Amino acid sequence: MIIILKENADSAQFEALKKWLTGQNVSLHISEGIQQTIIGLIGDTSHIDLDIIKQFDIVDDVKRIQEPFKNANRKFHPLDTVVEAGGVKIGGGGFTVIAGPCSVENEAQITAIAESVKKSGANMLRGGAFKPRTSPYSFQGLRAEGLRLLLEAKKITGLPIVTELMDLSQLDLFADVDVIQIGARNMQNFELLKQIGKCDKPILLKRGLANTYQELLMSAEYIMASGNKNVILCERGIRTFETYTRNTLDISAIPALKTLSHLPVIVDPSHAAGIARFVVPLSLAAAAAGADGIIVEVHNNPSCALCDGAQSITPPVFDDLMEKIRHILPFRCKLPQKD
Amino acid sequence: MIIILKENADSAQFEALKKWLTGQNVSLHISEGIQQTIIGLIGDTSHIDLDIIKQFDIVDDVKRIQEPFKNANRKFHPLDTVVEAGGVKIGGGGFTVIAGPCSVENEAQITAIAESVKKSGANMLRGGAFKPRTSPYSFQGLRAEGLRLLLEAKKITGLPIVTELMDLSQLDLFADVDVIQIGARNMQNFELLKQIGKCDKPILLKRGLANTYQELLMSAEYIMASGNKNVILCERGIRTFETYTRNTLDISAIPALKTLSHLPVIVDPSHAAGIARFVVPLSLAAAAAGADGIIVEVHNNPSCALCDGAQSITPPVFDDLMEKIRHILPFRCKLPQKD
C-alpha cells in the first residue's frame, strides 16, 4: 500500500498517521521528496481499511499494491482448488456441466429433464426452488416443495443438485442440497455470506450485475474467512448499455479470475444472454477460453416454462452442444498460462 | 402491453397465445397487418409476466406501455404521500434533514453529534449500527450496542432515528427505531422486502448502485404489496465510469421519481460523492431541484471516524449548509410540474 501525502503536510498529523500505521502491524518506508512525501507500507495490508487512512487530512491519495483478499488469492495458493460436490469435481482442468430448468415446476418436468441431461453427459442438475423476481407479482418459485422435487430427481438420476438460497431463514431446508447457489443480487449480502461461510457445503457464488472481479473475490473472501473454502465463482453476465441481450457475458472473467484466484470459475450462458439461440455460441466460447464448466438452462418445453423459458435450450440442442464441447476441449486455453 | 408476432406466425400457436392472454384477465385488440400482427392488451397488465409471453415461439417482441408497479405509481395516487416518523413529516412539499455520523462509535460521540445537528436544525438523527462493508476485515459496526446508543441519543435530543437493517434476523432489535433503512446492496433482497412490508414502520429504501428508477419502484412495490405504504425513496449515487467521486449522484432522479411516483424522494449527498467538500454543493443542488430532504453525514472529528470519515462534514459546515438551504427553498422547483 502506498500513501501519498499532501504538499507541506503538517508534521504533528504526520506523526499521528505514522503512529496509527505502525499499530497496524506493517513497517513503513518513507520517501520524502521535495514536493511530496510518499509512505510505502510493507507487510500484509489486506486487513487495513483504506477509508480510515483517507480520513487523515494530510493524505492526498492511497493506492493498494497488494490485493485486499487473501484466502481467495492465487499468490498465496498457487495450485488450483478442486471443489467436490456429491462426488463430482469442479476445477483443476476438467469441465463440469450443470444443467436443468430455470424453475422446478412439477415432478414429471424435473425428472424428465434430469434424465435427459444426464444422458447427454451433464454432471449435475440445476433447478430453482426459491426464485428472485423483480416483480412481486411474478411467480416466486415452488419454494420448499421445489426443493423436495429436486431431491427426488437426485434420487432417481444420481445427479448432485445445485439450487439457490435467498435468505438465511431457508438454510435448514438446504441440508441435502449438494451446492448452494448465491445469486447475483445477493453477492454483497454480507450477513448471508458470513453465515454460509460457517457450513462446509460447496457454494456457487454468482458475480453481481455491476460488480468487479475484486468485489466478487472479496465476497468469496467473506465466505472463506468464516471457514468454508469450497467456493465456486460464476460469471453470469454483467449489466452494460446493451439491452438486446439481457446482460453481457464477460468472457475475459475466465482468464482474469483464474489469474487472480485459485478458485474454479464457471460460466452461466443462459442468464448472460437471455436468448436461447445464443447459449450454444457462448457455451463454446466459455469452453474455448478455459472455463471450469458451465451452468446452463435446459427445458423440455421452453414455451410452457414458468420463468425464463426464452433463454432455455431444448434437450436435442443441449446434446449437440455437449458433442461440440468434447471436440473443443483438447485445444482450448490452459490457464493460468505463464507470462 | 403490446405483443408483436413474428411474420407468418403459426395459427395454432396464435390461438394458444390468445387463450393464455385472455386467462390473464385482460382483453385483446388485434391488428393484423400484411406483414406483422400486433396484439394490444387492454386492462391492468401489472401482474403479467413479460418473460412468459416471450417464450411463445411466435412472439417477436413485447413492450410494456403501462408501468409494472401500481401501489407506488402516481397515476393511481396523484397526491404526494407524506410519511410520518416519530412526529416528523417527510414529503408533501417540506424539506426534512436527517443528519448524523456514518457509524455509531460510542455514547459521547453520538450524543454530541445529535445535539449539534439538532441545534443547526436537523429533523432526524442517522447513524449506522450494522455496517455493510466490502471487506470482511473492515469494521462491521457496533451492532446491537450501536442501536442501544442511538436510542439513548434519541432520548436525550428527541430526534427520531434512522438506521440500517441488514438481515431479517436483526428485525426484533429495531422495534424502537423510527425509520428502517434498507441499503443500496439490499435493494433487491426480495425476501427482506417482503418481510419488512409486513410491519408498519417507515422504510427508507436506497436505490441500488446500478439500478433504474423502475427497479427501485418495483422494490418499493414489494414492500407496499405486503401492506406497508410508508416508503421513502433515496437517491444515493449510482456507479458510473467516473472513479474520482465514489459514485455519481443522479440529480434527475428527483424530478423523475416524483413524476413516476407519489412517494417522498430524499438525497444522500455523502455516499454519492464520498468527498466531504462536495457535500455542500450536492445538498444545495438537491434542495434546488425539489428533493423532499437529505440524509447527510456529520462527524465532530472526521479524521478519527471509524468509517467513511472522508465524506463527513463538520458541525460548522453543516450549520452553514442549513442556513444556505433555508434561503434557497422558497425559489426551488415545485414538483411535479404540469407539462
Added chain:
Amino acid sequence: MIIILKENADSAQFEALKKWLTGQNVSLHISEGIQQTIIGLIGDTSHIDLDIIKQFDIVDDVKRIQEPFKNANRKFHPLDTVVEAGGVKIGGGGFTVIAGPCSVENEAQITAIAESVKKSGANMLRGGAFKPRTSPYSFQGLRAEGLRLLLEAKKITGLPIVTELMDLSQLDLFADVDVIQIGARNMQNFELLKQIGKCDKPILLKRGLANTYQELLMSAEYIMASGNKNVILCERGIRTFETYTRNTLDISAIPALKTLSHLPVIVDPSHAAGIARFVVPLSLAAAAAGADGIIVEVHNNPSCALCDGAQSITPPVFDDLMEKIRHILPFRCKLPQKD
C-alpha cells in the same frame, strides 16, 4: 412503429399528428381504447424521426418495432455479405486473421513481423500509422511515413493491409490501403462516415466503447447509405466498471450482430483485453462463438514497442494460437442458426 397517446388527447392535435404521419408515406392503424389510443404505423419507418413525434404534446411514448437501419439489416439481405479486400475474403463462413503490430515503427520491424505472421497463416497485415492517443504528449504514430512502410511490407509479403484513418484530410494518402479502419472513438464521427461511404474501399468499423449494436449498425448504415456496401463490423471491447482489463470483450456481439445484420463480424482481442496473456483465450472464444475473423496485435519485441506493447503477443504465441484455431473451427457455432 407504435405511438401511444396521452389520455384525453386533444382532438385538434390528434388530427395534426395524423396529417404529419400520413405525409411520411406510411399508413396508420388506430386503436382507440377506453383510456388510451394507440397508433400503429404500417410501412417503412426507418426514415421517420422519433424525436419529432415525441414533440407532439399529445404523445406519451413512441416505440420502434422495425429496426431503424435498412442497408445493414439481415431482414432485407438474408445472405451473408462477403467483403473482398486485396484478394482476401471476409465473411460467409471463413475465418480471416489480420495480424501485425499496434504501430508501425520502422521498416525492419514491420517487414519482420509481416513475414512472420504470414508464415503462421495470417491473411492480412495490420499496423497503425495514425494513432489516436488520449494524451497529446504520447507518440502519435509515424503518420504518412508509417503508411509508406506498410505499403513496403505489403509489396514484400503480398499481405493486404488494414490501417486506421483518423480524419478526412488524410484520405488521399489511403489510396493503396486495402481496408480503411475507423476507430472506436470515430464510430459516430458522422461527417467522416458520410465521406468514406463515397469511396468503394472496404471499411473496418470498430464499435465505440459505450455504443450499442444498434448504434454500430446505424453507423454502418451511414456508410452504406452513401453507397459503400463493403463494411466489416468489429467488436473490440466495451467500457464497463471492470478496470482490471482495459475493456470488456462482448462475446455475445458475434451472434447478436450476425442475427441483426448480414455484414461480417470480426473481433479484436488485443484492445479488448489490453493484456497479452488474455489474447489467446479471447481469440479461441471468438473462433468458437462464430466470428468471421480476428484482428490481433503481434510484436517481435513487445517490451520495446512504441505503444500498446503490453497487449501484443509474440510470433511463437501467435503461431501456436493459429494451430489451436484450426482445430476448433470445424466444431464452432454456425450462425445465424435457425430458431
Added chain:
Amino acid sequence: MIIILKENADSAQFEALKKWLTGQNVSLHISEGIQQTIIGLIGDTSHIDLDIIKQFDIVDDVKRIQEPFKNANRKFHPLDTVVEAGGVKIGGGGFTVIAGPCSVENEAQITAIAESVKKSGANMLRGGAFKPRTSPYSFQGLRAEGLRLLLEAKKITGLPIVTELMDLSQLDLFADVDVIQIGARNMQNFELLKQIGKCDKPILLKRGLANTYQELLMSAEYIMASGNKNVILCERGIRTFETYTRNTLDISAIPALKTLSHLPVIVDPSHAAGIARFVVPLSLAAAAAGADGIIVEVHNNPSCALCDGAQSITPPVFDDLMEKIRHILPFRCKLPQKD
C-alpha cells in the same frame, strides 16, 4: 508516478528500465523491499507514456500520482480562467446563460427566439447549424445556411453566438462565430482538437457520453497544448443504465472539474435530461452547485421543432427560470472551497 516491479525481477531488465526512465527527464527513488521493489519517479511525468512502462516484462503495475494534464490543471494555475467571447465573460464567479433552439430552422424562428431569450436575460445565443444525428435519415441541419441565419440573429440582438463544428472542413465557415462548440461525440476526435487548438477562438468542449473527468481534461489539454487557452468545459449528461432520461446529468462534475481545473464549467440540462419539464430543476441544481453557467434549449414552438423539441422549454418557462436563478445565486456554493 510509481512503478511496482514483479517479484524477483531480472536485474538486466531492471537496468534497462532505469536507463529508459532517466532518459525521460525524471529522477528515480528506488525502494527495494524484501519481496517487492518500487520505483518512485520525481519530476514532471505528464509526458511519460504509461503504456510503454507496462511493456517492460518486469513491471507488475504503474500508478500515476500526478494528473497527466498540465495546462488544464488547477495545481499549476490556481486562479479561475475567465474566457471572453464577444464581450461576454464566462468563469470567475459569474453565471452565463446561453440559450436558443436546438437547430436553426429559418430566419423568423431564430430571430424571434434570440430576441425573446435576450429579454429574459440570456447572455449568448445557441443554435445548431451542423447537427450530429444517429441516423443518416434524420434532419442534418441547415449547415452553411444555418450559420448565416445565426449571424443575422447576432446582428439584430447583439448576442454572441455558440454553435457546433463537426469537421475540420467546416472551419472556414466559423470565422465570425464567437464560441465553437465541440460535441460529445467529437470529444476524442484528436485531429480536430489539435487543429482548433491553433486558432484563438473560445472552445466549448462537451464531455463525451462515457468519458471521465480526466479524459475530458486531457481533451482540453490537446487544445491548450496547441496554443488555445480559451476552453470552456461542459457537462451534458453521461450514459448510464437509466433510460427514462436521455442521459444522466453528473452534477458532481461541477465541484470536481472546478477542483481539478481552473477552466470554466457550464452545464447543459437540455441534452442531459431530454425532457423539457426536467430542465428547470436541473438548471437550478446547476446554479446552486456552483456552475459558471448553463446552455439551455429554448423554442417558441417546441412541437414543431425540427429536432429535439421534446427537450426545449418555452420562452415563458425560460423567463421564470431566469428569475428563480437570480434568487438562488447569492446563496449557492462557492468553489473551489478550501478543505
